[in-house]
Amino acid sequence: MFQYFIRRILLMIPTFIACxxxxxxxxxxxxxxxxxxxxxxAQQQQQVSEAGGSGGGDKGGQQIPEEAKEALKKxxxxxxxxxxxxxxxxxxxxxxxxxxxxxxxEPAITVISSRFPVSxxxxxxxxxxxxxxxxxxxxxxxxxHNSVFDISSSLLVFIGYAIPxxxxxxxxxxxxxxQLGWFPIGGFRSEGWEYLGTWDKIVDQLHxxxxxxxxxxxxSFATLTVIMKNSLMENLGxxxxxxxxAKGLTERRVIFIHALRNSxxxxxxxxxxxxxxxxxxxxxxxxxFGIPGIGMLQYETVLNRDYTVIMALTVIGVTIQLTGNIFxxxxxxxxxxxxxxx
Numbered sequence: 001m002f003q004y005f006i007r008r009i010l011l012m013i014p015t016f017i018a019c020x021x022x023x024x025x026x027x028x029x030x031x032x033x034x035x036x037x038x039x040x041x042a043q044q045q046q047q048v049s050e051a052g053g054s055g056g057g058d059k060g061g062q063q064i065p066e067e068a069k070e071a072l073k074k075x076x077x078x079x080x081x082x083x084x085x086x087x088x089x090x091x092x093x094x095x096x097x098x099x100x101x102x103x104x105x106e107p108a109i110t111v112i113s114s115r116f117p118v119s120x121x122x123x124x125x126x127x128x129x130x131x132x133x134x135x136x137x138x139x140x141x142x143x144x145h146n147s148v149f150d151i152s153s154s155l156l157v158f159i160g161y162a163i164p165x166x167x168x169x170x171x172x173x174x175x176x177x178x179q180l181g182w183f184p185i186g187g188f189r190s191e192g193w194e195y196l197g198t199w200d201k202i203v204d205q206l207h208x209x210x211x212x213x214x215x216x217x218x219x220s221f222a223t224l225t226v227i228m229k230n231s232l233m234e235n236l237g238x239x240x241x242x243x244x245x246a247k248g249l250t251e252r253r254v255i256f257i258h259a260l261r262n263s264x265x266x267x268x269x270x271x272x273x274x275x276x277x278x279x280x281x282x283x284x285x286x287x288x289f290g291i292p293g294i295g296m297l298q299y300e301t302v303l304n305r306d307y308t309v310i311m312a313l314t315v316i317g318v319t320i321q322l323t324g325n326i327f328x329x330x331x332x333x334x335x336x337x338x339x340x341x342x
Contacts, residue, residue, distance in 0.1 A: 019318045099308035108312040119293035126216030138228025161222030165215040166284035186290035232263040268331045
């Protein structure tokens with residue numbers, strides 16, 4: 001199994017390179033990048049200057065001198081062939097240099113690191129609460145299959161599955177934010193939060209957390225609950241469970257000691273993907289609630305064509321996802337001793 005994980009780790013290298021090459025090529029062929037924006041900005045400034053100096057000036061303005069264009073190309077590293085530009089960028093990334101954000105005029109990694117704590121805060125809480133609620137709920141639904149509780153809770157589960165998290169968030173904001181005024185209508189913290197007392201900080205943070213967390217949970221709530229229920233019901237019908245009952249073991253021991261562990265395997269296999277999502281943030285939910293997290297940053301960087309930040313986010317996202325997949329395999333082998341990767 002050790003050799004398997006070594007191969008998986010080595011396989012991360014070409015996978016990482018392939019993903020970054022694809023994103024890099026898309027960025028390079030997409031018009032309207034930082035170079036084009038710089039040219040347009042210079043032309044607009046030139047037109048304004050000519051209009052102010054001549055009382056109107058030529059409406060089309062003059063062309064940017066070739067020397068200025070060449071200087072801009074050199075600044076944006078466009079004076080080199082495409083493959084050399086990628087190698088230059090890749091070499092800088094390997095040294096920890098992700099470049100400088102065109103919009104914020106700060107290192108790209110600084111811009112990202114300032115948003116990470118927000119997404120991690122909501123992601124971790126939603127992740128923990130989601131599993132803490134869904135696993136016991138799915139377990140109890142399997143035990144009480146076809147009961148009133150199972151049928152009524154299934155109705156709620158599938159309603160939650162049908163409603164997108166961001167749409168449910170808009171509904172919660174309209175009811176509990178605007179109409180009732182119980183929660184703020186957006187943001188991560190209130191203005192002037194740093195000047196509040198300790199208890200007031202906690203209360204304010206909780207007020208800004210409740211509604212987004214509900215939306216974070218609703219996305220995986222139905223899926224995890226159904227997977228847990230179906231997996232446990234399948235294991236309860238296996239021969240080893242019937243054998244355990246035949247030996248005189250109690251129902252509680254059979255379910256929680258024997259069947260539950262095997263039933264957790266489908267849940268564990270998705271942990272790596274969930275781990276990547278909780279760090280990546282949710283664009284639509286963060287946009288709905290005005291949360292300045294990684295999801296919102298991705299949205300802003302695409303709109304502003306801030307390519308250095310986009311590439312930095314790509315590097316971090318791919319690394320997290322690949323690491324999360326290996327982490328899932330480790331948990332898979334831990335939960336089920338029969339699993340031996342070769």
